[in-house]
Amino acid sequence: xxxxxxRRTLMAIPLLLGITVVSFAIMKFAPGDxxxxxxxxxxxxxxxxxxxxxxxxxxxxxxxxxKWLGAMLQGDFGTSLxxxxxxxxxxxxxxxxxxxxxxxxSTMLAVVISIPFGxxxxxxxxxxxxxxxxxxxxxxxxTPNFFLGLILIMVFAVQLNWFPTGGVSTLxxxxxxxxxxxxxxxxxxxxxxxxxxxxxxxxxxxxxxVIKQDYIRTARAKGFKEQKVIYKHGLRNGLIPxxxxxxxxxxxxxxxxxxxxxxxxxxxxxxxxxxSAFQRDYPVIMGLTVISAVFxxxxxxxxxxxxxxxxxxxxx
Amino acid sequence: xxxxNLAENPSPSLELHGIKTTRDTMLQIVARKFFRNKxxxxxxxxxxxxISAALLAPVIAPYSPEKQKxxxxxxxxxxxxxxxxxxxxxxxFSRLLYGARISLLVGFASVLGSITIGTFLGAIAGxxxxxxxxxxxxxxxxxxxxxxxxxxxxxxxxxxPGVDKLILIFALLGWTTTAxxxxxxxxxxxxxxxxxxxxxxxTKTHKIIFSHIxxxxxxxxxxxxxxxxxxxxxxxxxxxxxxxGIQPPVASWGNMLQDAQNFTILLxxxxxxxxxxLMILLTxxxxxxxxxxxxxxxxxxxxx
Numbered sequence: 001x002x003x004x005x006x007r008r009t010l011m012a013i014p015l016l017l018g019i020t021v022v023s024f025a026i027m028k029f030a031p032g033d034x035x036x037x038x039x040x041x042x043x044x045x046x047x048x049x050x051x052x053x054x055x056x057x058x059x060x061x062x063x064x065x066x067k068w069l070g071a072m073l074q075g076d077f078g079t080s081l082x083x084x085x086x087x088x089x090x091x092x093x094x095x096x097x098x099x100x101x102x103x104x105x106s107t108m109l110a111v112v113i114s115i116p117f118g119x120x121x122x123x124x125x126x127x128x129x130x131x132x133x134x135x136x137x138x139x140x141x142x143t144p145n146f147f148l149g150l151i152l153i154m155v156f157a158v159q160l161n162w163f164p165t166g167g168v169s170t171l172x173x174x175x176x177x178x179x180x181x182x183x184x185x186x187x188x189x190x191x192x193x194x195x196x197x198x199x200x201x202x203x204x205x206x207x208x209x210v211i212k213q214d215y216i217r218t219a220r221a222k223g224f225k226e227q228k229v230i231y232k233h234g235l236r237n238g239l240i241p242x243x244x245x246x247x248x249x250x251x252x253x254x255x256x257x258x259x260x261x262x263x264x265x266x267x268x269x270x271x272x273x274x275x276s277a278f279q280r281d282y283p284v285i286m287g288l289t290v291i292s293a294v295f296x297x298x299x300x301x302x303x304x305x306x307x308x309x310x311x312x313x314x315x316x
Numbered sequence: 317x318x319x320x321n322l323a324e325n326p327s328p329s330l331e332l333h334g335i336k337t338t339r340d341t342m343l344q345i346v347a348r349k350f351f352r353n354k355x356x357x358x359x360x361x362x363x364x365x366x367i368s369a370a371l372l373a374p375v376i377a378p379y380s381p382e383k384q385k386x387x388x389x390x391x392x393x394x395x396x397x398x399x400x401x402x403x404x405x406x407x408x409f410s411r412l413l414y415g416a417r418i419s420l421l422v423g424f425a426s427v428l429g430s431i432t433i434g435t436f437l438g439a440i441a442g443x444x445x446x447x448x449x450x451x452x453x454x455x456x457x458x459x460x461x462x463x464x465x466x467x468x469x470x471x472x473x474x475x476x477p478g479v480d481k482l483i484l485i486f487a488l489l490g491w492t493t494t495a496x497x498x499x500x501x502x503x504x505x506x507x508x509x510x511x512x513x514x515x516x517x518x519t520k521t522h523k524i525i526f527s528h529i530x531x532x533x534x535x536x537x538x539x540x541x542x543x544x545x546x547x548x549x550x551x552x553x554x555x556x557x558x559x560x561g562i563q564p565p566v567a568s569w570g571n572m573l574q575d576a577q578n579f580t581i582l583l584x585x586x587x588x589x590x591x592x593x594l595m596i597l598l599t600x601x602x603x604x605x606x607x608x609x610x611x612x613x614x615x616x617x618x619x620x
Contacts, residue, residue: 018458026470142601144550146557146570147593150577154589158582165579255465262558263577273466274558277473285470293462300461 118203247303356609442502
């Protein structure tokens with residue numbers, strides 16, 4: 001097991017390096033080199049040469065890449081072009097807690113809602129309840145999150161005035177947990193919606209498989225209550241494949257966070273990314289792209305390792 | 317019961333048992349299986365309606381999509397303006413029709429590009445194998461590890477948005493899943509007897525890849541293309557919603573939604589966001605239904 005974990009971790013390293021090469025190449029070979037944006041176009045020839053020298057732009061491309069990579073490994077993503085001199089890392093770290101809060105809450109929401117529905121759907125397969133859960137989750141997958149968000153803002157924030165239309169807290173009011181939850185509810189729900197649908201369907205099919213197994217019949221034959229058979233014997237095994245789905249969902253989850261943060265002006269890294277894109281603040285864009293990919297790679301790594309730990313049938 | 321095709325010499329015993337022995341073309345079988353799937357047929361009909369409406373937009377649309385009549389701004393749906401008007405007094409129904417043109421154009425054109433790239437690279441990776449395969453597939457892994465919205469937005473900021481640039485960007489980013497799929501098909505097909513036979517009689521490699529193996533892998537490619545169009549339409553409207561895709565005043569479903577996210581509109585003109593939102597939803601769902609239908613119809617392992 002330990003050797004599997006080590007091997008799997010080592011496999012992630014070339015992937016991470018590849019990601020940095022691709023991000024660097026996009027920025028470097030893009031038409032209209034982004035670094036030229038940093039310079040004042042009216043600058044004199046001599047000043048331009050000095051500028052090129054200072055930022056190492058005269059070095060061969062691969063040297064520039066290694067310098068950039070080396071700095072990044074030490075947490076130095078350069079400085080913002082728009083907010084002159086502010087380190088990109090500092091901007092990202094300021095926004096990170098908001099994004100993590102949003103993601104953790106919406107993951108919990110998705111799990112708490114979809115796993116029970118998936119299990120009930122499987123135990124009462126082909127009933128009316130099962131069909132309505134299936135149809136709802138199908139619509140959930142198909143509805144674009146920006147449309148769902150807009151509709152929820154329209155109904156619950158603008159028309160009914162139950163929730164705020166966006167932001168993390170009420171202006172000029174001291175911090176309170178209740179205020180934060182109040183602001184968090186709609187964005188967390190929208191972000192969770194797409195995952196909920198997928199998770200419900202996946203839990204359902206996984207449980208359908210499990211219920212057919214011999215050990216479930218044995219448990220029933222022993223006279224255990226149906227409740228205990230399903231939730232104690234069944235669910236434990238039924239949830240193992242769901243871990244993999246979690247890993248696969250990470251990229252779309254991070255992508256979803258970008259749009260959700262924009263809809264609800266939730267000041268996390270997603271909103272920072274969209275704002276930086278408008279201002280063409282390339283160091284921030286690049287830093288966030290690399291960080292998001294690192295999240296995906298680590299997320300998949302953790303999912304694979306958890307899968308190996310929880311499923312003793314698999315030998316590594 | 318699997319169909320038995322014995323066209324040349326219909327066996328009397330099979331005829332006696334009531335089994336049809338005439339030969340159906342592949343296309344007939346696929347069509348029959350597809351039309352049996354109700355959702356796929358409904359999806360297909362809706363798509364035909366949407367595509368015709370988009371093609372005929374200049375004829376159907378009662379107004380020019382960009383003509384402003386500020387005196388009639390945010391009017392309610394009426395006989396003159398079927399779905400009302402937006403903040404600049406532009407007819408929402410006409411804008412929806414022209415928005416369909418943009419979404420479908422971006423969807424079809426970029427998927428044509430991405431399928432071509434993906435099929436080409438996937439075929440080479442799967443057939444040649446070894447280091448070429450490893451290089452192409454590791455590159456695919458890298459692209460797929462970066463959440464697509466980050467790559468999309470990064471490329472959009474570099475290239476500056478516009479319909480042609482968006483098509484190019486979606487084509488350049490969308491080929492990875494097709495490449496994986498085609499590679500898988502080629503891995504299993506390349507060791508089959510007919511490939512060995514072609515090799516033995518000295519057929520050129522590119523001919524084996526593209527005229528002998530590729531036709532056998534067309535089914536999954538067509539399914540993947542259909543599903544990708546829905547995905548691209550969704551992503552394009554998402555970008556336009558963020559203000560990074562199709563730029564106003566050109567109408568797209570995404571930027572109409574962005575335009576509708578305004579307190580006054582959400583309070584008084586609730587029908588405005590519903591139009592573009594439901595069009596996106598409907599179009600994407602229909603492409604998914606048709607794609608699923610084609611998957612079952614093209615799969616010879618699934619019986620009628």
